[in-house]
Amino acid sequence: MKTSESKYCQCLYFTANALARKIEKLAQVSWRKVDLSPSHAYLLMMAIDEPGVQPSTLVDHLQLQPSTITRLLEKLEARKLVVRITEGKTTNVYPTQKGKDLLPRLKECLHEFYSRYASLLGKEESAKLVQSMNKFADKLIV
Amino acid sequence: MKTSESKYCQCLYFTANALARKIEKLAQVSWRKVDLSPSHAYLLMMAIDEPGVQPSTLVDHLQLQPSTITRLLEKLEARKLVVRITEGKTTNVYPTQKGKDLLPRLKECLHEFYSRYASLLGKEESAKLVQSMNKFADKLIV
DNA sequence: TCCCATTATTTGTATATACAAATATAAACT
DNA sequence: AGTTTATATTTGTATATACAAATAATGGGA
Numbered sequence: 556m557k558t559s560e561s562k563y564c565q566c567l568y569f570t571a572n573a574l575a576r577k578i579e580k581l582a583q584v585s586w587r588k589v590d591l592s593p594s595h596a597y598l599l600m601m602a603i604d605e606p607g608v609q610p611s612t613l614v615d616h617l618q619l620q621p622s623t624i625t626r627l628l629e630k631l632e633a634r635k636l637v638v639r640i641t642e643g644k645t646t647n648v649y650p651t652q653k654g655k656d657l658l659p660r661l662k663e664c665l666h667e668f669y670s671r672y673a674s675l676l677g678k679e680e681s682a683k684l685v686q687s688m689n690k691f692a693d694k695l696i697v
Numbered sequence: 698m699k700t701s702e703s704k705y706c707q708c709l710y711f712t713a714n715a716l717a718r719k720i721e722k723l724a725q726v727s728w729r730k731v732d733l734s735p736s737h738a739y740l741l742m743m744a745i746d747e748p749g750v751q752p753s754t755l756v757d758h759l760q761l762q763p764s765t766i767t768r769l770l771e772k773l774e775a776r777k778l779v780v781r782i783t784e785g786k787t788t789n790v791y792p793t794q795k796g797k798d799l800l801p802r803l804k805e806c807l808h809e810f811y812s813r814y815a816s817l818l819g820k821e822e823s824a825k826l827v828q829s830m831n832k833f834a835d836k837l838i839v
Numbered sequence: 840t841c842c843c844a845t846t847a848t849t850t851g852t853a854t855a856t857a858c859a860a861a862t863a864t865a866a867a868c869t
Numbered sequence: 870a871g872t873t874t875a876t877a878t879t880t881g882t883a884t885a886t887a888c889a890a891a892t893a894a895t896g897g898g899a
Contacts, residue, residue, distance in 0.1 A: 556757040558834035562743065563758065567814055567823060568724045568735055570830045573760045575717035576856085577837040582710045593710055594885070601704065611847060615698040616705065618715045623886050625849055644847045644894040672709055675836045681709060684833055687826050688712045692700035694817045695719040718886085736855070753877060765856050767879055786864035786877045 578672070585668035589660050594619070596661055598627050599650065602637050603658055607647040720814070727810035731802050736761070738803055740769050741792065744779050745800055749789040 558577075563569035582593040589596065597617060602608055613624045628648060631637045636654035640647045672681055700719075705711035724735040731738065739759060744750055755766045770790060773779045778796035782789050814823055 556760075558760060559831040561758045561760060563739060564831050565824075565827060566739075567827055568720055568810065569739065569759070570827050570834065571713075571717045571720045574830045574834045574837075575713045576760070577834055578710055578713045581837060592885075597705060597708075597711065609847080610849095616703045617711070618698075618700060618703060618718070619885095620887055621848065622850080622888075626885075629849095641848085646848065668710065672837075676833055681833070682707075684829050685707060685709055685712050687829065688716045689701040689706050691818055691823070691826055692712065692716040692719055695716075695723060695814075734855075751877080752879095756877095761855095762857055763878065764858075764880080768855075771879095783878085788878065 581671055582668055585671060586664045588664055589657060595627055595631055596664065598624075599631055599636055599654055599657070600661055600665075602631075602648045603650045603655055603661075606649050610646055610648065613648070723813055724810055727813060728806045730806055731799060737769055737773055738806065740766075741773055741778055741796055741799070742803055742807075744773075744790045745792045745797055745803075748791045752788055752790065755790070 558564060558570065558573045561569065561573070579593065586593050586596045591599065594617070598613060601613060601616060605612075610621065610624045610628065613619075613628075614621050617624070619627075628637065628639060631654075632639060635651055636657065638649050638651055640649065675681075676684070700706060700712065700715045703711065703715070721735065728735050728738045733741065736759070740755060743755060743758060747754075752763065752766045752770065755761075755770075756763050759766065761769075770779065770781060773796075774781060777793055778799065780791050780793055782791065817823075818826070
């Protein structure tokens with residue numbers, strides 16, 4: 556059944572979640588090559604792009620709760636893709652060499668993901684959708 | 698930090714999930730009164746609206762996996778809000794009296810949720826967003 | 840200088856969701 | 870009729886995510 560044929564397709568809760576789940580799946584497929592979940596992949600990319608980034612910054616940019624960031628980091632650290640160096644009350648996250656080596660493949664996955672969804676709805680259309688979702692999300696006070 | 702200020706706000710994966718999480722929270726607050734998660738609430742409403750509905754139909758309309766529907770039903774059944782009657786390979790889900798009694802309050806929650814988000818972005822705007830999200834979701838082959 | 844409030848992060852625990860395999864029944868084909 | 874295929878549901882297990890409490894460190898005021 557199509558999402559728009561569901562009994563609840565007029566409901567924002569239902570639609571937003573249904574869409575997010577479908578996109579999640581698309582993303583999972585795209586990142587399977589590097590054996591990372593999309594969240595882990597984005598986090599790793601951020602650590603590569605900004606070595607020494609702090610968990611609190613990751614919280615802001617990934618819009619996840621601190622505990623979730625900790626859990627994601629634990630996993631990446633266990634896989635030796637990042638290291639956490641704690642000093643005082645702050646922690647810095649650095650990519651390991653192994654993590655940095657993964658970058659080209661991460662970019663491939665990202666590109667694959669983008670082209671997958673762009674081919675499904677068109678570049679412009681999807682950019683527009685992203686924009687209105689952002690606008691809406693901004694108005695939803697945390 | 699606003700969603701649109703994040704490093705990844707141009708990415709569909711990030712945006713769709715960030716939005717869904719925020720809406721999830723808004724919905725959770727709205728349904729707290731009846732002590733149900735939004736998913737459980739929608740499932741219960743569907744069972745009240747369509748007594749005897751089968752899990753497979755719930756799978757279609759809520760766009761969740763069969764195992765997820767089973768788990769949601771288990772909880773509602775444990776709370777004596779629905780009963781499952783299995784005959785052969787099919788199962789029928791009926792609301793209990795206790796479940797049916799909850800309907801007015803469920804509708805209140807639904808209404809509260811709607812007015813909350815309508816007041817944040819406007820009725821028309823949000824309806825439009827829901828429509829484009831549906832359109833997009835339809836194109837994402839399961 | 841010491842206490843308190845604030846900030847940063849982690850831990851314990853709980854939840855919704857999913858995948859894959861298992862079970863059980865019904866339908867279809869030979 | 871008997872065997873195979875398809876359908877409906879549940880179970881076992883795993884995952885991302887979150888909340889609330891705990892820990893730890895910093896900074897500001899008395």
